[in-house]
Amino acid sequence: xxxxxxxxVKLRWLDKKTGETGVYVEPPCGHxxxxxxxxxxxxxxxxxxxxxxxxxxxxxxxxxxxxxxECGGSRFRILEAWVTPEDTPLGLEIWMPLPGLAEE
Numbered sequence: 119x120x121x122x123x124x125x126x127v128k129l130r131w132l133d134k135k136t137g138e139t140g141v142y143v144e145p146p147c148g149h150x151x152x153x154x155x156x157x158x159x160x161x162x163x164x165x166x167x168x169x170x171x172x173x174x175x176x177x178x179x180x181x182x183x184x185x186x187x188e189c190g191g192s193r194f195r196i197l198e199a200w201v202t203p204e205d206t207p208l209g210l211e212i213w214m215p216l217p218g219l220a221e222e
Contacts, residue, residue: 127163128213130198131182139197142181163201164218196221 126144133139171177178194179187187193199219202212 126202127167127216127219128200128202129167129181129196129219131178132195132197133183133193134195135193136183138183140182163199163216167196167199167219 128141128143130141131139166172172181173191174189175187175191175193176189179185182194196219199216200213201216203214
């Protein structure tokens with residue numbers, strides 16, 4: 119299966135400050151953080167959450183909690199990650215593991 123711009127990401131996360139865990143599922147909106155322009159499955163998604171805007175706690179906070187959070191990279195940890203295949207019809211939940219996004 120090829121991942122593409124309609125692919126979505128699902129993340130299980132940990133707030134290291136509060137101990138709270140949760141699952142964030144990217145909403146189906148016709149585009150997602152998974153891009154077909156990368157050499158590996160979830161390539162753009164990996165960059166976005168590991169090095170891009172979503173790697174900073176202040177930008178992760180709206181997805182994970184309602185708290186105001188200062189910039190940094192130490193509060194939130196991604197425990198597990200999954201992506202959907204590119205052509206998954208809306209309403210059909212098919213998730214493939216994306217192990218490269220889980221953080222130690």
